[in-house]
Amino acid sequence: MIKVLVAGFKGKMGATATKMVLDHEDFELVGVLDPFEEKNHLNELAEYKGSDVPIFKNKKEVVSVKPDVWIDFTIPAVAYENTRFAIENHISPVVGTTGLTEEQLSELTTLSKELKVGGLIAPNFAVGAVLMMQFAQKAAAYFPDVEIIELHHDNKLDAPSGTALKTAEMMSEVRQKKTQGHQEEKELLAGARGADFDGMKIHSVRLPGLIAHQQVQFGGVGEGLTIRHDSYDRSSFMTGVALGCEKVIHLDKLVYGLENLL
Amino acid sequence: MIKVLVAGFKGKMGATATKMVLDHEDFELVGVLDPFEEKNHLNELAEYKGSDVPIFKNKKEVVSVKPDVWIDFTIPAVAYENTRFAIENHISPVVGTTGLTEEQLSELTTLSKELKVGGLIAPNFAVGAVLMMQFAQKAAAYFPDVEIIELHHDNKLDAPSGTALKTAEMMSEVRQKKTQGHQEEKELLAGARGADFDGMKIHSVRLPGLIAHQQVQFGGVGEGLTIRHDSYDRSSFMTGVALGCEKVIHLDKLVYGLENLL
Amino acid sequence: MIKVLVAGFKGKMGATATKMVLDHEDFELVGVLDPFEEKNHLNELAEYKGSDVPIFKNKKEVVSVKPDVWIDFTIPAVAYENTRFAIENHISPVVGTTGLTEEQLSELTTLSKELKVGGLIAPNFAVGAVLMMQFAQKAAAYFPDVEIIELHHDNKLDAPSGTALKTAEMMSEVRQKKTQGHQEEKELLAGARGADFDGMKIHSVRLPGLIAHQQVQFGGVGEGLTIRHDSYDRSSFMTGVALGCEKVIHLDKLVYGLENLL
Amino acid sequence: MIKVLVAGFKGKMGATATKMVLDHEDFELVGVLDPFEEKNHLNELAEYKGSDVPIFKNKKEVVSVKPDVWIDFTIPAVAYENTRFAIENHISPVVGTTGLTEEQLSELTTLSKELKVGGLIAPNFAVGAVLMMQFAQKAAAYFPDVEIIELHHDNKLDAPSGTALKTAEMMSEVRQKKTQGHQEEKELLAGARGADFDGMKIHSVRLPGLIAHQQVQFGGVGEGLTIRHDSYDRSSFMTGVALGCEKVIHLDKLVYGLENLL
CATH class of the missing domain: 3.40.50.720 (NAD(P)-binding Rossmann-like Domain)
Incomplete structure (x- = not known):
């Protein structure tokens, strides 16, 4: 004991x-x-x-x-x-x-x-969120193509979330530099391709009902790897x-x- | 026969x-x-x-x-x-x-x-895609808070996809007008909140490995409703x-x- | 007013x-x-x-x-x-x-x-849950291959949930009869393929943190259609x-x- | 070079x-x-x-x-x-x-x-699948509550898949022993709670259109962590x-x- x-x-x-x-x-x-x-x-x-x-x-x-x-x-x-x-x-x-x-x-x-x-x-004791960030960082070393989708309740003022930015920073330390998407891709509506962080894209979804969620989605030839954390309450x-x-x-x-x- | x-x-x-x-x-x-x-x-x-x-x-x-x-x-x-x-x-x-x-x-x-x-x-014979659009339209009459996440391979040039735009148009016909998200929300990085279509948000993800996918995500008080179509091949x-x-x-x-x- | x-x-x-x-x-x-x-x-x-x-x-x-x-x-x-x-x-x-x-x-x-x-x-006022069931029923008329995954907190005693059973019943009314999966499929571990309801499969996930969620997943040649409801609170x-x-x-x-x- | x-x-x-x-x-x-x-x-x-x-x-x-x-x-x-x-x-x-x-x-x-x-x-060169298994093993040390949902095309004969069994074995090496779900949970339909592997549950979904996918889903108090691999082709x-x-x-x-x- x-x-x-x-x-x-x-x-x-x-x-x-x-x-x-x-x-x-x-x-x-x-x-x-x-x-x-x-x-x-x-x-x-x-x-x-x-x-x-x-x-x-x-x-x-x-x-x-x-x-x-x-x-x-x-x-x-x-x-x-x-x-x-x-x-x-x-x-x-x-x-x-x-x-x-x-x-x-x-x-x-x-x-x-x-x-x-x-x-x-520790400023943050959420084990799941910390693991998500660690896994995302490790995967980013092998899969440079990655986008973050973070989803929160619609009372949140800032986009992207602090967790999304921190995750992107951590991936950036190990990720081979590249700008994702086709070199000639065009936004028919501004903002469709999300925010850019060092060549990676971040998308912020805000809807009532949601609490705090983040999905880090990697793509490689013929495969995908996704890491998601859902926080339902404090x-x-x-x-x-x-x-x-x-x-x-x-x-x-x-x-x-x-x-x-x- | x-x-x-x-x-x-x-x-x-x-x-x-x-x-x-x-x-x-x-x-x-x-x-x-x-x-x-x-x-x-x-x-x-x-x-x-x-x-x-x-x-x-x-x-x-x-x-x-x-x-x-x-x-x-x-x-x-x-x-x-x-x-x-x-x-x-x-x-x-x-x-x-x-x-x-x-x-x-x-x-x-x-x-x-x-x-x-x-x-x-018919210009499009994909039953699943058509049902997704019909369901999205019906749900939009009850849940005005909705965001579209469409995900495609990274050779796609345009964002958002034609299907996403058509879905948004169909929802717009029946949806109660509103601009989603907090009135004072701020983008710390431009584009984080996606493209705006009549107050709804559209996010375009592009990754190798993906084919053609779309998720229409609705939020209400204490609940969420999601309709997703995945197209794996022609x-x-x-x-x-x-x-x-x-x-x-x-x-x-x-x-x-x-x-x-x- | x-x-x-x-x-x-x-x-x-x-x-x-x-x-x-x-x-x-x-x-x-x-x-x-x-x-x-x-x-x-x-x-x-x-x-x-x-x-x-x-x-x-x-x-x-x-x-x-x-x-x-x-x-x-x-x-x-x-x-x-x-x-x-x-x-x-x-x-x-x-x-x-x-x-x-x-x-x-x-x-x-x-x-x-x-x-x-x-x-x-009405015994149930959850608009999202009712729409999920209606959409599932409509899709079942075109896609006889369907499985239900329902996910709840781990204090729930019954599996499958009442909503899953009701959804299966509604789909059964319109769905072309068939037993899903390969005719010679084998369970290496009993229960892997879930519960059988009129040829459809139902899977019940129980985990702490979850509240009440259901995903109805349809498959067709080269495509998939998924309808999901998340209930976060009463x-x-x-x-x-x-x-x-x-x-x-x-x-x-x-x-x-x-x-x-x- | x-x-x-x-x-x-x-x-x-x-x-x-x-x-x-x-x-x-x-x-x-x-x-x-x-x-x-x-x-x-x-x-x-x-x-x-x-x-x-x-x-x-x-x-x-x-x-x-x-x-x-x-x-x-x-x-x-x-x-x-x-x-x-x-x-x-x-x-x-x-x-x-x-x-x-x-x-x-x-x-x-x-x-x-x-x-x-x-x-x-190496018998398997899929980086994404190997990372999924490694991440699942690491997370299992902190979250003993975990269920595997694996999804494949409907020509697959065996359930669960070899990857699901291997993932469960790897998690079992580090996971605190426990039988998931409520102690008095009851299956109203046999198989609803899936296959049991050392107290963990495995669910096998088989649908046309799907290729090879696996989702390892962890639950903790107020949170969830999900790791998913999608294999679209060889x-x-x-x-x-x-x-x-x-x-x-x-x-x-x-x-x-x-x-x-x-």
């Missing part, structure tokens, strides 16, 4: 993480942390009936329950202090809080190496948080980005 | 049609027509061993075998004369030759009505030719377009 | 319908009905701030606001009485309550014809309720099943 | 390989080998006008043109002798001939190590042969299976 603490357990992400830890058969929730919570135990809160877990107000108290892993979904200023504290106390941090500065990341990484404490800071990041908790205790330094654990 | 004659049996389409008629259990091939063929019977040609069917050089000879249906894959000038002759002789024409003029079509239709002879002239039009042969003998005039038989 | 009343406005479906009516630019909510609600106006309830709409306790009071349409999401016993009352008062019912008996349906239909009052009773039925409200006022009798309005 | 020889240049695969080498800008075709061909140069054959390349009748003559790579699409008995001869003469073999015995493979591998000659023997293997030619000259032994080069 891996002993886990959750800091920021009252926020949306932190609450979901707390429930995941409670439900996971390999994890034991040894405490949660929130300086502004008045109750002393989780089971005093309506949604946690039956979970006799201490609520700490001060991070120094946490050491008493000897956590192996410190999950952090707080705010940037707090996350930096928390992560530093966790490493100093040989607790492996798994941090989903975004907004840490380059300097902070660099300093925390150095500290983790000195103390040989494993940890993970709970999808929990597979990645659980994976992080299992992996960090075997590391000897802090890593940045879930992709480095896959 | 429906008695069928094939005019233009030596061309690519005509040859495929000839084989289809020979293989179809409800059809009897009673003759083929080509003014420049020297042999007298199909079985004298290498690819038709065992098919003892007369080859006619002159269309007037055709009447002797009393065909019910006249399949025509010739050239425009010949097709017009052939179709006129067929109607006058109460043989139902199924014409895949393209290039007849409006005047010719109008005149042939009038003649067919006078003589009460059914027939079909043989796909034969389902439509066979259907035409079965239907025309029950009609009392010439119709234009396979969609009017479905 | 169509004047709408909602009976059963406090249940899950009724509450969603109430919000839909409030948001729809062609509808005016003229009242809601619940015999056990103590408040007198919607705006006295937390979730309806700003909606000054009367809450009726007794269905007889409803007449005073002259609704055109009566949406009903109550319970069977109540729904029968409500629908009868609505018809007698020339208010067109749109009923989503399930469980009415054959006798009740028959009696209500007769009454509606006598009084020439349009109405709709709100998807509201498109159908709104459609029902718009259509019933132009009918002169009660119809059963949304498919009869499409 | 890599100098390439093709043995078995008159067979279907060998002829396609010969054309690929002639067209590829990084390859020079220095000769072809066939003991029974009477002509002396490729350009004496109708389909190779303009290609002044020697046709060798005896493998010993090949050494004179100093090939770097020896492509072999012959028959097993010949392929073994050819591969042995190539290695002994420090020419890297790329062998697509199937049917070599375990002993032969083992002996050739040992020889290649002694002489430090790189080479490739030319798809040439991407892999070209890749083999580029890679083997940098190896110092014979490898078996294209997957070991990706």
Whole structure:
């Protein structure tokens, strides 16, 4: 059993993480942390009936329950202090809080190496999305002909999506340069062939009902290879948080980005 | 058994049609027509061993075998004369030759009505493609949010495809006007949101390996409806030719377009 | 503006319908009905701030606001009485309550014809799902080779889904009988070729993350036609309720099943 | 420029390989080998006008043109002798001939190590199919919930396909054991839930029009990941042969299976 603490357990992400830890058969929730919570135990809160877990107000108290892993979904200023504290106390941090500065990341990484404490800071915990990007990058080395179709709900303002752009960048690092399509192709209606990114095409579909989907489609002589990720709701990041908790205790330094654990 | 004659049996389409008629259990091939063929019977040609069917050089000879249906894959000038002759002789024409003029079509239709002879002239015999367009049109009456993704091999010069434009036109006739996507959406890369057709979006994908594919994707609150047609090779039009042969003998005039038989 | 009343406005479906009516630019909510609600106006309830709409306790009071349409999401016993009352008062019912008996349906239909009052009773208001089934049925007349792949979350107990079975039944009515696949095909692992329904194959996929999806896939010589419906959440039925409200006022009798309005 | 020889240049695969080498800008075709061909140069054959390349009748003559790579699409008995001869003469073999015995493979591998000659023997050169299997295996380590849908033309006798079984085996090596679907799920029609392979489900679709397609579909909380390969015709293997030619000259032994080069 891996002993886990959750800091920021009252926020949306932190609450979901707390429930995941409670439900996971390999994890034991040894405490949660929130300086502004008045109750002393989780089971005093309506949604946690039956979970006799201490609520700490001060991070120094946490050491008493000897956590192996410190999950952090707080705010940037707090996350930096928390992560530093966790490493100093040989607790492996798994941090989903975004907004840490380059300097902070660099300093925390150095500290983790000195103390040989494993940890993970990740802006994105969606395992499926990370695998999609890794697979797309690998395939792009063999199939330079590729187009991205990303599909989102119609309240999204930007096109293409950040994930599409990141995928295209990753493929661009390994892909043989070429401009796809026939050299003399013509758009009868402007925009039909999509956006151009380094010779690859990106198409953004926006429809009500959709959530967040991306399809990376490769073509070769007589064959096609397609990699698709569908995100149906925000709970999808929990597979990645659980994976992080299992992996960090075997590391000897802090890593940045879930992709480095896959 | 429906008695069928094939005019233009030596061309690519005509040859495929000839084989289809020979293989179809409800059809009897009673003759083929080509003014420049020297042999007298199909079985004298290498690819038709065992098919003892007369080859006619002159269309007037055709009447002797009393065909019910006249399949025509010739050239425009010949097709017009052939179709006129067929109607006058109460043989139902199924014409895949393209290039007849409006005047010719109008005149042939009038003649067919006078003589009460059914027939079909169609630029496109792909049943699946026609159904896709009909379904898309019907769905567009209920779901105004729709995008077309059409995918073709990378030797195609034009984007969007003719089928995509025709589908969009058909949907436009019944669709409640609206511009899809968020009113303030922004393209970070030009073309990401595709081509605009009357507020609908069309995306053209071009990749080696692909043949001819189209996906019409509708979105509504909490749901999606997708209609897709895949064309893998040119043989796909034969389902439509066979259907035409079965239907025309029950009609009392010439119709234009396979969609009017479905 | 169509004047709408909602009976059963406090249940899950009724509450969603109430919000839909409030948001729809062609509808005016003229009242809601619940015999056990103590408040007198919607705006006295937390979730309806700003909606000054009367809450009726007794269905007889409803007449005073002259609704055109009566949406009903109550319970069977109540729904029968409500629908009868609505018809007698020339208010067109749109009923989503399930469980009415054959006798009740028959009696209500007769009454509606006598009084020439349009109405709709439907067990399923998902427009996209109904269109998918209609399109599948139409295509099955031309393409006897068809397989259904239905995909649901992994808490679903039954396989195939009710929608898959209904779709297969509808296709079976028009499809030329045939057993798909090669006559000598062999299953190396039992079940690989799926369930058999009248010669057609049905495959049930169950995975976490999925909600409710169905793909009807047709094959012909050189081509394929696919019709897919994705249901992402329960709100998807509201498109159908709104459609029902718009259509019933132009009918002169009660119809059963949304498919009869499409 | 890599100098390439093709043995078995008159067979279907060998002829396609010969054309690929002639067209590829990084390859020079220095000769072809066939003991029974009477002509002396490729350009004496109708389909190779303009290609002044020697046709060798005896493998010993090949050494004179100093090939770097020896492509072999012959028959097993010949392929073994050819591969042995190539290695002994420090020419890297790329062998697509199937049917070599375990002993032969083992002996050739040992020889290649002694002489430090790189080479490739592969039963399957479809890069896309190999990548699909590799990606599926990697994803199965994180997503134990997975189903395979494989789709083929309706002349295929066996279900599931060999590729589906191989994919399932590869996933099984790394996947956390579990039986998918609800523990109490019931098949209303036998076979609906597909074939079982170690707790995973496999569904085989057979339709006219299709060629060879496979979709590996993973589900996790709130998300899905899908990997799909479409094979449209047999030319798809040439991407892999070209890749083999580029890679083997940098190896110092014979490898078996294209997957070991990706």
